[in-house]
Amino acid sequence: MLIPLQHILIFAAGLFAIGLYGALVRRNVIGILISIELILNAVNVNLIAFSRTTALNPVTGQVFAVIVITLAAVGATVGLAIVLALYRVRRTIYTDEVNLLKW
């Protein structure tokens, strides 16, 4: 049984909305990073869905998704390293308390 494309897109949009909401409202940096992962995964779901239904060769979309997963892992690594460094210096990981460069 084939899941219709619309269902998958609605799911991905929901996932994206949750990620966006988290990225916008979370004060905790780690929370923001997790939310960004959610957004990226919503994109990945879209890529797989479109590649399965419309592309001539479904592998094209899968390759894209694998690259995005890799980049997300890299981004998470760098992001977590920054969080660690920030915590050591400022003793906090809340974004609104990190205001050194604010006017």
Add this chain to the structure above:
Amino acid sequence: MVNLAYFIPLFPLASFVFLIFYGKRLGPKSAKVAIGASLAALVTSLPFVIGTLRGAVFQSQFEWLRLGGAPLRFGILIDPLSAMMLFVVTVVGTLIIIYSVGYMHEDPGFSRFFAYLSLFMFSMLTLVLADNLVLLYISWELVGLCSYFLIGFWFEKDSAAQASKKAFITTRIGDVGFFLGILLLYFTTGSVRLVDLNPEFLGTFAGQSQILTLAALLIFCGAIGKSAQFPLHVWLPDAMEGPTPVSALIHAATMVAAGVYLVARSFGMLVTFPDALPVVASIGTFTAFLAAFIALTQTDIKRVLAYSTISQLGFMIAALGLKGYSAGTFHLMTHAFFKALLFLGAGSVIHGTGTQDLREMGGLWKKMPHTTWTFVIASLAIAGVPPFSGFWSKDEILVAAFNAGNPIFYYTLTVTATMTAFYMFRLVFLTFFGKPRKELHVHESPAVMTTPLWLLALGSAVMGLPGSPWMHHAFQTFIEPHAHGVEHTANPLVMQISVACGGGGILLAGLIYLLFPALAPFFGRILKPLYLASSRKFWFDELYQATVIRAWYGLGGLLNRFDQSVIDGAVNGTGLNTLRLSDLKNWVDIHIVDGLVNGVGAVIRGFSSVLRRLQTGLVQNYMFVLFAGVLLILFFELNQ
């Protein structure tokens, strides 16, 4: 050999430089430096004097600067005239410097005095040796400067300071004429060399005889100032405020004679353009008479001698004006000796008694024998008693006047010679003979002072002999070697008259002041107008005070007022206006320029206070705005 002559003035110059820097430390020893330098100059100049006696003329030149392409050469000229001056200046100068050691003893300015004397010796020797009018003018001004220094030597005394200023300014009036004369001569003939002042060279400019006559008269103006001739004679009596050796050296023997030297130097010019001669002769004769007349009644010992100097200088100038070249220069030489001696004798009297007033002296001969007898010798010389030096030289002048054609000159000068004998022996009798009029603690001066007196007395006695018939007028042929065909013969008539006049003057003085002292006030009463005129010096000072000086003060006051109201007013007005203008500019600056700048700042600050609200610094806010923007774009895109 000739280059050795450059050292003659350099010795005293070195002494001056040394003493002015180290004199204070040397103290009394500084006199030895000055005496040594002066002696060195004397010794160095002797070979040249002897050389000229043998008929040689020494010349040396070097280029000083180029004037519009033409070189101006400075150098040395030693001919008979300058050799004679050289001899007089070094001998008399050295003796006077030695004498000063005693006179200036324990003066606080001892070393300064000898430094100035050295500077004077340097200037005077340069003046004598100069071979052109420019160098002569430079040293001419230098001796004037030394005169100023030395008259005002005791500058803490107001009268000395005033006298030095008077001397300096009065002679300067004549010097302006002198300088103009040099310029006129240079631009007419192109030469300022003394050797060119002869009839052969100047005769080629006969076309410009009026200009050159004027030049000769202008140069004579310098002599009028320096030799204290009428009408610029007023400074010399006041110059007696200086120390007495200075009066002897500068204001009797050498510097004032420089004017006569200058006239003798320009004699060739006067002879070539004879229109100037009567002026010279008249001024000389008139001065001689006027000054002798004033000297009759002066009561200050130095003032009598000062007027006597003016009178004798008048004699010399008159002689030159009457073409008596050898007579004038001869009298210049003999006068240097006996007048220096008279001043030094007066200095010795002042040193010994502490007063300069004749009325307080009297009967000094017992206590001051050396001073007295040397003074008497000098007085006999100046009065014209044979065989002393003054007789021969004054006789020469009277012969020149006798032969000049105009009898006025001869009679005036003869009367003046009588007055000379009278006032000199009035001085001698009042000072040294008769009864003491006041209790004074008199003492004879030390040997360092009396030795020069005796040496000068020797000079006063014998210096006239070379010009006497006994030595076949050796001096006249020496000083005037080119005057061919001029017979130097004694004129027995003139000689007898002058002896009679001199003797008469002395006898009259003896009669009035020695034998019948009551006669003097009696004559003073019956000849009251003349007496007043003489004792008040013909009111020359008052006259100049009332005319020239008052006019000058008036002009000065006028200029002062002009200065204060117009110049100062302009300056102050400019300042005030600038102040007001800058007040205005300040206001503009504060309210408009600064306001503009501050206004720009305030506007920017106002806007940015609103805009900076956007910069929250929170990444999430930016992201929200970004996403909201994307949504808006999508919304509008999809609605189309």
